Amino acid sequence: MAVKKVFVVGAGLMGGGITQVTATAGYEVVMRDIAQEPLDKSMKEIERSLGKFVSKEKITEDQAKKALANIKTTTEMADAADADLVVEAVFEKIELKQDVFKQLDEICKPDCILATNTSAISITSIASVTKRPEKVVGTHFFSPVPMMRLCELIRGLQTSDETLDAAIDYAHTIGKETVVVQKDVAGFIANRVGLAMSAVAISLVERGVATPEDIDKAMKLGFAHRMGPLETSDLTGIDVLMNAMKAIYNETQDERYAPPELMQRMVAAGLLGRKTGKGWYDYSTGEQVSYWKL
Numbered sequence: 643m644a645v646k647k648v649f650v651v652g653a654g655l656m657g658g659g660i661t662q663v664t665a666t667a668g669y670e671v672v673m674r675d676i677a678q679e680p681l682d683k684s685m686k687e688i689e690r691s692l693g694k695f696v697s698k699e700k701i702t703e704d705q706a707k708k709a710l711a712n713i714k715t716t717t718e719m720a721d722a723a724d725a726d727l728v729v730e731a732v733f734e735k736i737e738l739k740q741d742v743f744k745q746l747d748e749i750c751k752p753d754c755i756l757a758t759n760t761s762a763i764s765i766t767s768i769a770s771v772t773k774r775p776e777k778v779v780g781t782h783f784f785s786p787v788p789m790m791r792l793c794e795l796i797r798g799l800q801t802s803d804e805t806l807d808a809a810i811d812y813a814h815t816i817g818k819e820t821v822v823v824q825k826d827v828a829g830f831i832a833n834r835v836g837l838a839m840s841a842v843a844i845s846l847v848e849r850g851v852a853t854p855e856d857i858d859k860a861m862k863l864g865f866a867h868r869m870g871p872l873e874t875s876d877l878t879g880i881d882v883l884m885n886a887m888k889a890i891y892n893e894t895q896d897e898r899y900a901p902p903e904l905m906q907r908m909v910a911a912g913l914l915g916r917k918t919g920k921g922w923y924d925y926s927t928g929e930q931v932s933y934w935k936l
């Protein structure tokens with residue numbers, strides 16, 4: 643089945659980005675949130691972001707206009723009835739996601755594909771509340787969605803080849819590179835690898851082996867990483883990273899994902915990274931300044 647109409651559930655950071663790239667690729671998109679306010683905020687952000695792409699000559703003004711014209715917003719889940727593909731991007735809570743999927747299963751056409759942008763919840767457990775687990779798939783985008791090229795496609799235990807292929811096709815047509823996660827494991831690929839590295843980097847700081855600045859420098863100059871693991875964790879939010887680690891740890895009991903005590907104290911102290919002005923670095927002067935002395 644060719645995907646034409648896409649329904650995006652959740653108009654936050656990720657839902658807005660997914661809506662933008664999907665509409666830019668020419669799909670009709672309906673974006674749903676529980677109130678008009680987040681929808682309006684998200685539309686403003688989409689307009690701003692498209693404007694930036696125009697000013698950088700990545701797209702034309704006409705393409706930006708067409709993208710905006712392809713987007714409708716709604717507060718009604720019932721508007722998913724004629725969608726060919728739904729991409730869910732609500733808060734990361736299993737009860738909420740299962741509730742959304744239960745509703746979608748009732749509302750959507752039998753051949754509609756239900757995709758989730760979850761970072762850490764198993765695709766299989768989300769699919770389990772539907773009568774179409776073969777049509778449920780993970781589409782894990784990265785933030786900011788219009789800039790980041792990767793989309794991880796995750797096969798739940800019962801996801802069919804047809805569903806996976808359709809999701810891969812959709813991701814390619816919206817300009818993403820894909821990787822396929824063939825088994826529904828916690829953290830998929832990118833977080834499973836990336837969070838282990840972050841945990842090791844943090845434990846090196848904790849043990850006084852090196853400063854965050856030197857660890858980041860080592861990974862940038864030694865392995866050509868664009869950003870070091872500690873700068874990245876300041877950008878993501880140390881609390882967000884800690885929760886993601888805990889999710890993998892809780893499921894696997896793998897000690898590599900146990901959040902180091904120093905990380906837990908940083909979160910307790912509100913040193914969460916860029917969003918609070920201080921994390922592994924101090925951002926209060928507008929610059930990224932290392933203040934760790936070992």
Ligand SMILES: NC(=O)c1ccc[n+]([C@@H]2O[C@H](COP(=O)([O-])OP(=O)(O)OC[C@H]3O[C@@H](n4cnc5c(N)ncnc54)[C@H](O)[C@@H]3O)[C@@H](O)[C@H]2O)c1
Pocket residue numbers: 651652653654655656657674675676680730731732733734735738742759760761762782783784785
């Ligand atoms: N932020 C990231 O960097 C990132 C990256 C990859 C994946 N994710 C995942 O994407 C999902 C969304 O994350 P986000 O950062 O966009 O969150 P967010 O907090 O920015 O947005 C979530 C939105 O969902 C809405 N919502 C809640 N219940 C809803 C419902 N029943 N129907 C419709 N909308 C509803 C909220 O009002 C909010 O606008 C999460 O599962 C998250 O783990 C996030």
